[in-house]
Amino acid sequence: MLEQVDTIKSRLDNIPEILNRFRQSVLADAVSGKLTANWRKTNLSSQFLVDQPAINEFRGKKLSILPEKWQWLKFDQVAVVASSLQDPLLTPDAIHIAPNHIQSGTGQLLEYTTILEDKVTSAKHRFYSGQILYSKIRPYLCKVVRADFTGLCSADMYPINSKINTQFLFRWMLSNQFTDWASNGESRSVLPKINQKDLGKIPVPTPPLKEQTEIVTQVEKLFTYADKIEQQVKEAQTRVDNLTQSILAKAFRGELTADWRAENPDLISGENSAAALLARIKAEREKLAPAKKIRKKSKV
Template sequence: MQLLKHFKELTVRLKNVEELKGLILQLALQGKLTANWREENPDIEPASELLNRIQKEKEELIREKKLKKEKLLPEISINETSYKLPNTWHWCRLQNIIKISSGKGLTSANMDKSGKVPVYGGNGITGYHNIGNVIKPTIVIGRVGFYCGSIHLTEKNAWVTDNAFITYYSEDNISRDFLLLLLSGTNLKEDENATAQPVISGRKVYPIVVSLPPLEEQKEIVNVVETLFKEVEQLEQLTVKRITLKEDFVTSALNQLTTNNANQEWTFLQEHFKSFFNETTNIKKLRETVLQLAVQGKLTADWRANNPEVEDASILLKRIQEEKVQLIKEKKIKKEKALPKITNEEIPYKLPDGWVWCRFYEIANIASNLVQPEGYLDYPHIAPNVIEKNNGILLPFKTIREDKVISYKHLFKPGHILYSKIRPNLNKLVKVDFEGLCSADMYPIDSYIFQDYLFLFMLSKEFLRQSVKNDTRVAMPKINQTELNKVIISIPPLEEQKAIVQKVNALMGLCDALEQEIQQSQAHSEQLMQSCLREVFEGERKMEEV
């Protein structure tokens, strides 16, 4: 049986836990978990005898006028059964083994809040009262609304409201705990009208066909299911603990990378990559750390050692300033308002030799160019909603015409970085190699340094930290041009900028490969689960190689 063969493997992923419990329950209710028990107990009274006794009990109650005569339902047809039963089991309708009646209305306002008697509605306990209307643990079924069909067991003394049904059954012939499993594993609202308020009734519940095992096997099924459920829960706890410990360790290790000896920590992590980075959340943290290491110069220490004669970034910055002066003279860009010099308090980390700190406006220009959209109807229209957060990926977009744009938009050019000033905590930006219009809530940015380096800096946690720290707007967080221009950026020499981008691209490729392995592992787990589902609902079947 595939389920039991791959039991532990299926519980490695938290998503599978509830599905796995559902499969266990379905297998149990088909008699597939107690086959060995039946071989060891061949002389057990068949379920047909239980049904005969239950029917006689009901007839006696009808004679005593304690129970109304039920409407006779048709014999069960072959089309109503979906699998072969063990020899001692019997198909029956729920009407043959249970009777349901509505609880009694009790509003919250009428509850005695000082009482200790639990009040049960469609989804379990809804409050407390001073008296009850059931005097022993009772199975209740949600009757109406979202929770109709949900199953609960009350405490010994409880009140059941009219949002639930009280379930009656022959306690000498049906195990209460088995009946709980049977009702939980049965779709009691299968024929409900999806367009109306969900509601179930005896008319809908009584005709449902279920399989009934002998009484002693009912008890064995309960034992087996409880044992397997406990194992699933233990494995789930171990999975949660494993993931939590791994995430804590990865977080600590990655933090060490950005604060201590990067080479030493990186070597250690590389040796354990497959073990540590097999959860999507850890890959995300790895990507963030790669960017942070890049803008700190910790990915290119070897490159600097091999290239000691590279032109200092301060010379690059001076040359950029000269170019900007010329562009201002030619009226190609506007002169920016001078901002204060960078203070020691602003500097978040020490830079390698040859690097410099500068403000955003010193190496980039916000190229605002608002235009009426009428003259650009077939141009691409880029808005924040077509950019993924934190990764610079552009999603499918439409034209100005298709989006029916009527308000002013920025005209952007190939080579611009488009940055969303709305909700800077989402860090939405993208590089473009085409002309188009972007939302007025975005800044088209010209880079005077290597564009790919500026782009990855803007994706880094350091840029994000600075872009959100001064924003106190709660309703609509936004970063204005002055705040953006104040952001300080670590600038390496031009050739090192290119080396950094190359290194980051290689490491992001590694992250992509790790994510693909995770997806393949998840797909394998899903295939196993689907194979088990087929086995349960379509009969025994050999699993295909996955």
């Protein structure tokens, strides 16, 4: 029975990684135009989003071909890093967000505290609701979140104002492609941090604004579906863990073999009982134990 439970648990444990791959697949389709290919057939855009020069290569390599009316634009063409350092002691009750408050690769905000509770003394960036917060430290960890409140964030983070659909840019920053470009320099070495200049050069696949909105709608729908499955998996894992403990408890209480004992009384009583077995084992050990040597006193 426990073997069957372990098999179920193993399969459940694999599902979160499958869901992560699903999310990245959705993002890849979203930023390449595949997700809205059918939508474009009946929703043609008449112009490019911005009247700025598009790019077609990055770090000496050609960028992938985008759908019609899409452009590859540099990050600093579609967003602005809104640095605003201030003394945290002026607002001790403000919410404090640091890189460790953001879950890697998910865009989820973890439990956080205030400036006073974190005993913060060094200058921090003021951020506002609607901005994107991005950790420049170890960019391969992909720590990015959308703020829905005002507070102060670590100087190791960039508060970002988007010129395009904020949720579209946020989802792009969660993609494997963006993380790969942000994490590696031109020499392909892993960067300990990404400066504002290098961040500004990263390409952003930019569709017309109306299509950005449609992409966000479809992505959020699929992500909500994945989140629902993930929650169901967590609940199932909890039930399986409880089931394992329940089975073990019943086993030690003898409840699992109650019927068997009723059907086989001759195998659990008398000479076949556990007490009789322990007595035989003890007797065998005594037989095998070496006799104690008696030390003779030496004559003086």
